[in-house]
Amino acid sequence: MGSQVVAAIEAAPDLELHVAIDAADPIEAASGADVAVDFTVPTVVMGHIEWCVRQGIAVVVGTTGFDEKRYEQVRGWVESASGARVLIASNFSVAAVLMMRFAAQAAPYFESVEVIELHHPRKLDAPSGTAVTTAKAIAAARAAAATPVMPDATATQLEGARGATVDGVRVHSVRLQGLFAHQEVVFGNPGEMLTIRDDGFDRASYLPGVLLAVRRVLELPGFTLGIDTLL
Numbered sequence: 001m002g003s004q005v006v007a008a009i010e011a012a013p014d015l016e017l018h019v020a021i022d023a024a025d026p027i028e029a030a031s032g033a034d035v036a037v038d039f040t041v042p043t044v045v046m047g048h049i050e051w052c053v054r055q056g057i058a059v060v061v062g063t064t065g066f067d068e069k070r071y072e073q074v075r076g077w078v079e080s081a082s083g084a085r086v087l088i089a090s091n092f093s094v095a096a097v098l099m100m101r102f103a104a105q106a107a108p109y110f111e112s113v114e115v116i117e118l119h120h121p122r123k124l125d126a127p128s129g130t131a132v133t134t135a136k137a138i139a140a141a142r143a144a145a146a147t148p149v150m151p152d153a154t155a156t157q158l159e160g161a162r163g164a165t166v167d168g169v170r171v172h173s174v175r176l177q178g179l180f181a182h183q184e185v186v187f188g189n190p191g192e193m194l195t196i197r198d199d200g201f202d203r204a205s206y207l208p209g210v211l212l213a214v215r216r217v218l219e220l221p222g223f224t225l226g227i228d229t230l231l
């Protein structure tokens with residue numbers, strides 16, 4: 001991701017690359033930048049965010065592995081530094097963000113809904129963070145509309161056959177050679193079905209969202225989660 005973001009910034013006429021940093025380089029090389037973009041690893045990203053906030057550099061973070069505790073820590077740094085700007089997005093794909101939004105919109109109108117995420121077999125976590133976020137958004141929309149519990153007569157099952165449960169929504173993970181990042185949300189009512197499907201074929205899918213965040217993060221004081229508010 002890092003090298004692709006560097007290439008995208010170099011190709012953008014309105015943006016200027018200040019420096020590209022890999023694991024062996026000192027972070028101090030980023031001094032003087034307006035915006036830093038972090039696609040690294042969960043073990044170092046927190047230190048990078050803290051350093052950038054202290055330096056007054058706005059940060060766009062794509063590195064994954066954030067939980068509520070990490071978000072709270074980042075909020076704390078942002079609140080204690082005036083003018084700090086941090087945007088963290090677990091998915092910069094515009095199609096994926098819209099898929100999640102449309103799934104939440106459709107959620108109250110169907111008796112049943114399940115999420116099927118499909119990824120390349122090198123992926124370390126299951127279900128994907130996007131699938132978890134989708135299931136939570138669906139569950140919140142169903143709860144707000146007081147939608148009844150989903151029908152399911154399963155009485156016996158092999159462990160895992162009905163997938164994982166996220167806030168009451170079933171999530172199924174497929175790991176298949178040849179795939180990149182895909183997700184289907186299937187909704188069912190008596191006599192009808194709606195499928196909302198997002199297919200990411202390669203890393204190019206993330207770049208427009210990253211560039212959007214780089215261009216807009218300076219207008220977003222404080223902490224921003226996701227690129228939804230920018231679309």
Ligand SMILES: NC(=O)c1ccc[n+]([C@@H]2O[C@H](COP(=O)([O-])OP(=O)(O)OC[C@H]3O[C@@H](n4cnc5c(N)ncnc54)[C@H](O)[C@@H]3O)[C@@H](O)[C@H]2O)c1
Nearest residue numbers: 001002021022023039040044062063064089090091092206
């Ligand atoms: N938010 C999104 O839309 C999105 C999309 C793709 C990937 N990701 C996430 O972004 C992260 C990176 O993904 P990737 O596929 O590019 O991984 P990758 O392993 O190809 O690249 C990680 C890079 O970080 C570098 N790095 C490690 N420690 C560093 C340090 N201290 N300083 C500077 N660089 C350092 C490594 O040398 C490597 O080049 C992962 O957490 C991945 O899950 C997020």
